[in-house]
Amino acid sequence: MHVFADPTNLDAYLSGFLWILKLTGSSAVLALVLGVLLAAFRVSPVPVLRGFGAAWVNIFRNTPLTLIIFFCYFGLFTTLGLTLSDDLDQNNYWLGVVGLSVYTAAFVCEAVRSGINTVPPGQAEAARAIGLTFFQTLRIVVLPQAGRAVVAPLGSVLIALCKNATIVGTIGLIEASSVMKQLINDNGDAVIPIFLVFAGTFAALLIPTGYFFGWLANRLAVKR
Amino acid sequence: MSTSTVLYDHPGPRARVRNAVLSVVFGVGLAALLWWVYAKFDQAGQWEGDLWKPFTEASTWTQFIWPGLRQTLLAAVTGMVLSLTFGILFAVGRLSDHRWVRIPAGAIVEFFRAVPLLIMIFFIFYGVPFLIQGPVSAFWSVVIGLTLYNGSVLAEAFRAGIRSIPTGQAEAAYAVGMRKSQVMQLILVPQAARAMLPVIVSQLVVLLKDTALGYIVAFPELLQRGVNDLSANRGNVVAAAIVVAMIYIVINSMLTTLANWLDRRTRRRAFRIPKQATAPRDDTTVTEPQG
Numbered sequence: 001m002h003v004f005a006d007p008t009n010l011d012a013y014l015s016g017f018l019w020i021l022k023l024t025g026s027s028a029v030l031a032l033v034l035g036v037l038l039a040a041f042r043v044s045p046v047p048v049l050r051g052f053g054a055a056w057v058n059i060f061r062n063t064p065l066t067l068i069i070f071f072c073y074f075g076l077f078t079t080l081g082l083t084l085s086d087d088l089d090q091n092n093y094w095l096g097v098v099g100l101s102v103y104t105a106a107f108v109c110e111a112v113r114s115g116i117n118t119v120p121p122g123q124a125e126a127a128r129a130i131g132l133t134f135f136q137t138l139r140i141v142v143l144p145q146a147g148r149a150v151v152a153p154l155g156s157v158l159i160a161l162c163k164n165a166t167i168v169g170t171i172g173l174i175e176a177s178s179v180m181k182q183l184i185n186d187n188g189d190a191v192i193p194i195f196l197v198f199a200g201t202f203a204a205l206l207i208p209t210g211y212f213f214g215w216l217a218n219r220l221a222v223k224r
Numbered sequence: 225m226s227t228s229t230v231l232y233d234h235p236g237p238r239a240r241v242r243n244a245v246l247s248v249v250f251g252v253g254l255a256a257l258l259w260w261v262y263a264k265f266d267q268a269g270q271w272e273g274d275l276w277k278p279f280t281e282a283s284t285w286t287q288f289i290w291p292g293l294r295q296t297l298l299a300a301v302t303g304m305v306l307s308l309t310f311g312i313l314f315a316v317g318r319l320s321d322h323r324w325v326r327i328p329a330g331a332i333v334e335f336f337r338a339v340p341l342l343i344m345i346f347f348i349f350y351g352v353p354f355l356i357q358g359p360v361s362a363f364w365s366v367v368i369g370l371t372l373y374n375g376s377v378l379a380e381a382f383r384a385g386i387r388s389i390p391t392g393q394a395e396a397a398y399a400v401g402m403r404k405s406q407v408m409q410l411i412l413v414p415q416a417a418r419a420m421l422p423v424i425v426s427q428l429v430v431l432l433k434d435t436a437l438g439y440i441v442a443f444p445e446l447l448q449r450g451v452n453d454l455s456a457n458r459g460n461v462v463a464a465a466i467v468v469a470m471i472y473i474v475i476n477s478m479l480t481t482l483a484n485w486l487d488r489r490t491r492r493r494a495f496r497i498p499k500q501a502t503a504p505r506d507d508t509t510v511t512e513p514q515g
Contacts, residue, residue: 045232045239048247052254062429062476063469064436067447071469074461080268121230134232142231163340170440177342184350191351199347203338210338 035108155213
């Protein structure tokens, strides 16, 4: 463990995971908002909105995230000159957030849509029968019930998002995986401890998160 | 709710007008957005014929895209075969009656599901050479990483599949005198595999997309060859990324269609998973969106 006794290495480790947490947090919020909106589009009565939602999901779900992040950097930033911050790290961070969010939103959308499918049709029929509009039906009756059914799938999406955040390292943000690569290259004699610390940190963060969402999903499940 | 149409009434005259207005408003907004993107690209000179011309030349396809695609598919197929093997072994291991098999198998599956693929690939590519005093090829780093991760996901899928088989199947097999291993091999695994076929195919999509991580360790797959190397020569990174993305989208859409078709087919066929058993509480994650 002598590697982590060195304060520079310890700092690198901490800042690496801090980036991962920040990427996960910002992207989770954006992807959730965007994903729910897309799901509403996909079930809406307006064909153009449905088509837009479907196109988004098909494009981003079927493209590798590495390619999306790559495009955010070399396409949006380098070629098209989209700058999100003057600070280099901050710029890479926000480009990463954009890539992660548009990608994850497609999965959130599909999770929410399948959640909507678990709500019995009678619920929506009853809502329509008492004269609620599409938005009222969705907001007051269907989404609250669907929300309980999608806790578990959204939990897996969040976990996957946290793991995917490592890919932002590709565009030069020194997050956890890049730090690990650097430490391994500098300390060839301590490869296994370094790997176990990084992998173990992810496991320690994500395995309990998985169980928490499983527990929450059970607690919130609609008893039918 | 099987169809979303239950969410709103059959549109009457007013609703039709409102939908038409919304369609137009949103359509115009979308068109404006697309035009803005187009104008931005145009401003940056991204529609110049020179940048797109490489894709009309045979050498681009034979030297960059096709070799890259072949490596991508090779890694995906190798990874799939290995992760299926890994998945079946560890699913059976987790269902074992012996605690000394069950617990390590469970720990390994949980661990590899939680560790990001990139961390695994970096460890294999940069770390393992220090341990074995010899290089590890980028191909095997990617394939082994993919196997460990997707194998663990498939192990969970198989376990859910095996547990969803009615207990009468195993009981009948024991009653005709089969051993535990025979029951597993001849009765449970084949039925679980069939029920899980759609999940396996959709995991193949995840795996195929994940091969793009090979780009990070300079494995000459589609993203590396078709976007990075090609644009290094031609300076057309946006054009190349769009073309390669379309290739990925076409392949993955075909696989997704296949998965949906298999899903409908298995549902129609004789063996049905009881509804309650298809979603055991702790097995909600079957396919995860990975890079």
